[in-house]
Amino acid sequence: MTLKILDPTVAADDATDVAVAKRVGDLDGKVLGLLHNGKVNGDRLLDLVREQLAARYGLRDVVVVRKPSASRVADEAVLDRLARECDAVITAIGD
């Protein structure tokens, strides 16, 4: 006897429609975005990252955004703003 059983799993939807952003190379003269996920100490971690990068590169500006909830993805307006204003964005989870 042969039994044919069904696969109960679901794979992630095809993501081929999302292109990888162009790499920035270095951060001299660039605008850096910092996205804090909203958990305790995420802001402190990003402050340290900012210090380190500012010592190494001539950043033109830094845009800091905080998500209201760590459990929820950043809303479209926040992502659009980061995409519009920044050359590179770093996000951090603290806790």
Place this chain on the structure above:
Amino acid sequence: MPDAAVEVAVAGWAEAVEAYFERGWTDGLPVVPATAEAVRPFLEAAGRAPGDVVLAETTRRRTITAEKVAINAVLAGCQPDYMPVLLAALEAMADPAFTLHGAITSTGGSATLVVVNGPIRQRLGLNAGGNVFGPGWRANATIGRAIRLVTLNCLGAQPGLLDRSTQGHPGKYSYCIAELEEENPWEPLHVTRGLAPGTSAVTVFAAEGPHNVLSHYGEMAESVIVALADTMASLGSFSPGESFVVLAPEHVTILARDGWTKPGIREALYTRARRTVADLKRGGKLAGAVEPVDETTWAHRGRGPEDIHIVVAGGGAGGHSAFIPSWSRDRNSLAVTKEIR
């Protein structure tokens, strides 16, 4: 349209059970092998085509079809006529207010509590009485299990991968109860939440396990309220998140006899389930040193009385109610109610 489910050929029934284990497609317990013949009546009972989309989870980009829900329902041991409950529960979990991805992956280790109301309880044989959170009833056990299997198999919340629960709790195997509306002198949960009496409904809540509230010897409503509020104010789960309070019939009888109403109970519990900010800081619930003003600044369980959801369930004997805290520490995830169609 998503692809139809892939078939795997195995030598027989016992081999099929093992094949599901080998592929990591179970919750750790044996499953009922899902063949095309077994799945078909589930789709028929649901009135859905195999490719109908039931839930689209945007964070991890998972699209769950009726066929996948039916397969997992078979694995869980469900009957075909449980499908409408599963579909309504999954639709509720897809509501943005539930924050599905966070709820099923967080270190907080929540399970999806499923509360069923309305006439479908009797039709499916759902237990609302003794041992309501325990074993022994197929509908409760397998509906809750099917929700977990969908979470594992379709949403990718495998322990140690996407599910990062620090400890989790036993409700993650199955966590489905019905309300004992017949012993509820007020209105049932789904009516309080805006649905018409006589409808069937499901309410989902990203929840911790039930905390027992024993109050046997007071025999006055005040004693029940004191014990409930004290449990809700304990530091371990304290937050401004929502609460479920599952009242045992014995406590309900005492509360109703002494003239308490549902809004009155919610108001009293909100007012009394509180801690000082100093306590929260001493217990590591809030950061920072205790300031003098913290000793007289109060935080409550929930943002208001409407954050406390009352359900009646349990056996006729025993003064044991339950407090079920939210996984969410504030507004991240809220209870969602949907009509079962």
